[in-house]
Amino acid sequence: MSSVAERIAAAGAGNAIELRGVSRLFGALAALNDITLTVRPGERRAVLGSNGAGKTTLLNCVTGDFPPTKGTVRFFGEDVTTLPPHERTRRGLRRTYQISLLFQRLSVRDNVYLACRGASRGRFSLIRTRSSDAIMQSVADLIVLVHLEQVADRLVGELAHGQQRQLEIALALAGAPRFILFDEPAAGLSPNERGDLVAILTALPPHIGYIIIEHDMDVALRVVESVTMMHNGRIFKEGAPREIEADPEVQQLYLGGGHG
Amino acid sequence: MALSDTGTARRPIGLEGDAFSRWLSQHSPTLLLGLLLVLLPAAATDFVLDQIVGWTLVLGMIALSLMFLAGYGGMVSLVQMTVAGLAGYSITVLGASSLPSISLFWPWWVAAPLAILIAVAFGTLAGALSARTEGIYTIMITLALASAFFYLTLQNWSIFNGFNGFTSVPAPIFLGVNWKSPVPLYYLILFCAGLSYVAVLYVSRAPFGIALQGARDNPRRMEAIGFNVMAHRIAAYAFAAVIAAVGGILLVWLNNQISPGTAGIQATIDLLVIAVVGGLGHPIGAFIGAFIYVILRTFALDALVAVGLDGRRFQTIIGLGFLVIVLFSPDGVIGIWRRWLARAASSRRGIGR
Ligand SMILES: Nc1ncnc2c1ncn2[C@@H]1O[C@H](COP(=O)(O)OP(=O)(O)OP(=O)(O)O)[C@@H](O)[C@H]1O
Ligand SMILES: [Mg+2]
Numbered sequence: 170m171s172s173v174a175e176r177i178a179a180a181g182a183g184n185a186i187e188l189r190g191v192s193r194l195f196g197a198l199a200a201l202n203d204i205t206l207t208v209r210p211g212e213r214r215a216v217l218g219s220n221g222a223g224k225t226t227l228l229n230c231v232t233g234d235f236p237p238t239k240g241t242v243r244f245f246g247e248d249v250t251t252l253p254p255h256e257r258t259r260r261g262l263r264r265t266y267q268i269s270l271l272f273q274r275l276s277v278r279d280n281v282y283l284a285c286r287g288a289s290r291g292r293f294s295l296i297r298t299r300s301s302d303a304i305m306q307s308v309a310d311l312i313v314l315v316h317l318e319q320v321a322d323r324l325v326g327e328l329a330h331g332q333q334r335q336l337e338i339a340l341a342l343a344g345a346p347r348f349i350l351f352d353e354p355a356a357g358l359s360p361n362e363r364g365d366l367v368a369i370l371t372a373l374p375p376h377i378g379y380i381i382i383e384h385d386m387d388v389a390l391r392v393v394e395s396v397t398m399m400h401n402g403r404i405f406k407e408g409a410p411r412e413i414e415a416d417p418e419v420q421q422l423y424l425g426g427g428h429g
Numbered sequence: 430m431a432l433s434d435t436g437t438a439r440r441p442i443g444l445e446g447d448a449f450s451r452w453l454s455q456h457s458p459t460l461l462l463g464l465l466l467v468l469l470p471a472a473a474t475d476f477v478l479d480q481i482v483g484w485t486l487v488l489g490m491i492a493l494s495l496m497f498l499a500g501y502g503g504m505v506s507l508v509q510m511t512v513a514g515l516a517g518y519s520i521t522v523l524g525a526s527s528l529p530s531i532s533l534f535w536p537w538w539v540a541a542p543l544a545i546l547i548a549v550a551f552g553t554l555a556g557a558l559s560a561r562t563e564g565i566y567t568i569m570i571t572l573a574l575a576s577a578f579f580y581l582t583l584q585n586w587s588i589f590n591g592f593n594g595f596t597s598v599p600a601p602i603f604l605g606v607n608w609k610s611p612v613p614l615y616y617l618i619l620f621c622a623g624l625s626y627v628a629v630l631y632v633s634r635a636p637f638g639i640a641l642q643g644a645r646d647n648p649r650r651m652e653a654i655g656f657n658v659m660a661h662r663i664a665a666y667a668f669a670a671v672i673a674a675v676g677g678i679l680l681v682w683l684n685n686q687i688s689p690g691t692a693g694i695q696a697t698i699d700l701l702v703i704a705v706v707g708g709l710g711h712p713i714g715a716f717i718g719a720f721i722y723v724i725l726r727t728f729a730l731d732a733l734v735a736v737g738l739d740g741r742r743f744q745t746i747i748g749l750g751f752l753v754i755v756l757f758s759p760d761g762v763i764g765i766w767r768r769w770l771a772r773a774a775s776s777r778r779g780i781g782r
Contacts (some may be wrong), residue, residue, distance in 0.1 A: 232653060253652065254652040254653050255652045255653075255655050255656055255658075259655050264653055266650075266653075270647050270650040270653075271646075271647065271650065272642070272647055272650065273646050274646050275639070275642055275643065275646060279639055279642075283639060283654060286636050286639075286640065287654035287656050288654065288655050291636055292637075292655070292656055292661075293636070293660075293664060294637060295632055295636075295637050296636075297634055297635045297636075298636060340650070340654060343654065
């Protein structure tokens with residue numbers, strides 16, 4: 170019988186996210202091929218790679234949207250490989266989607282409210298939430314954070330694309346996240362909004378780590394301390410932003426040989 | 430800036446009165462209609478009371494359970510009429526009927542809750558079976574369940590008394606009132622229908638209801654923000670089944686009989702037509718659809734005969750009406766009403782300018 174400490178260490182409790190030998194097949198296509206990846210709590214990591222490299226699939230395996238076909242996924246030491254997505258969310262995992270997945274026929278406020286409610290108790294409550302309830306303050310704060318207070322009571326389906334992207338980010342910040350996965354959050358944002366996004370990311374409390382997939386190097390490399398490069402479903406390089414930028418192989422494969 | 434500051438400062442005091450008058454003006458049409466329905470027995474004949482308004486309200490309740498699932502949950506369940514039928518059969522078998530060889534003659538306060546329980550258990554199970562499916566597959570599974578129940582009632586004689594069904598299923602006597610007589614029965618129906626309507630409206634803005642709409646719009650995102658979508662959908666089926674079950678019992682008490690046709694394929698389709706014609710966008714649509722249906726059912730036959738056509742063609746009329754409304758307004762009568770309001774509002778704004 171091993172000691173508790175040993176068992177926790179064996180479980181990799183030191184890591185926020187730990188993937189071991191993760192593969193994901195879509196038919197014959199291996200979107201992920203034997204990925205092993207660890208991210209510490211509070212660590213901020215960029216995942217870069219060309220189109221179809223498997224970046225989104227990597228996030229889907231972590232959240233359970235598409236569970237891996239092989240390998241294990243641990244979240245803060247716990248094996249969550251087969252847990253449904255909502256169980257992982259209740260453990261503090263959050264994500265945004267590359268293509269906005271919002272509640273089109275509900276208002277912005279309802280969208281954010283659902284995200285806050287999903288991260289709390291009373292999801293099945295038949296009693297309406299009073300406007301004085303603490304959760305409504307969190308909802309209002311999140312709406313202000315992403316600058317959507319002007320359209321808070323509009324239906325999401327009526328919002329401009331950029332506003333939907335902002336809302337996408339707000340939904341991932343609800344409740345008490347421990348780790349967030351951002352899938353190209355800056356795509357479709359104006360330069361101004363990109364600045365806001367960088368401000369939001371850098372202002373996150375230090376204990377909240379994240380993985381960000383981002384094609385815009387100006388955004389990506391400013392908000393992370395480490396970078397993972399992917400190609401054809403595999404990881405081929407990990408390092409600090411400066412190393413990655415300088416790496417000739419990376420430049421050739423990902424930056425198209427241009428300057429960083 | 431200064432203006433808005435005083436505005437917020439004053440709000441806490443003015444809020445109560447404001448909120449109440451806002452609530453009053455927002456709900457004035459509903460309150461007016463409610464008042465009208467409460468006062469109706471003073472003016473209406475027993476026929477209008479039970480066979481027009483009473484029937485409308487009961488059918489409306491059962492359609493409301495479908496509206497709740499389809500409108501808020503995006504789940505077109507064709508099993509709601511069956512849930513109502515099962516509740517109706519249960520109260521008949523457990524309670525009183527003209528068939529002492531089958532009915533157990535338990536008192537209503539045992540039979541009615543048990544009947545609701547049985548029907549809700551069935552409705553929830555149907556939900557568990559179909560909640561995993563989407564769109565056309567939900568329709569197919571629930572339709573299969575509905576037809577299975579129909580053929581069971583048709584062919585089983587030991588419990589359901591087969592083709593004949595049951596007659597003389599009386600409403601009970603309690604609190605010193607004979608609920609079988611037209612006016613008390615009307616008030617019982619009005620109370621249950623009103624309560625279900627208010628409950629659905631209220632729940633639609635409660636966490637459970639908003640989450641159901643979230644699951645309708647985007648089940649994958651719902652999972653990602655922490656909701657167990659499957660459990661939520663099944664719970665919605667259970668909630669809807671309660672309303673359908675109460676409606677089913679009232680239907681039996683109102684018609685004084687139940688037979689396989691009560692929850693047959695035709696009745697199942699009719700219920701869908703009622704809900705869609707009324708409109709799935711708001712709970713009132715279920716009752717509007719039911720009213721149109723009852724009026725057609727009651728008078729189309731005579732009207733057809735009057736113009737020299739076969740009276741049995743009233744189904745054709747209902748079908749044509751369905752086609753016309755769905756063609757012109759996919760969101761039913763409610764949709765027509767809403768567009769008309771919007772147009773009126775915009776033309777009023779135009780005059781103001
Ligand atoms: N649900 C799916 N079904 C089938 N194939 C899929 C699915 N999701 C992803 N793939 C395939 O897996 C591979 C990796 O896709 P993925 O979306 O992970 O790439 P990505 O790195 O996020 O690319 P992008 O930069 O374009 O977002 C691609 O070839 C893609 O076509
Ligand atoms: Mg992607």
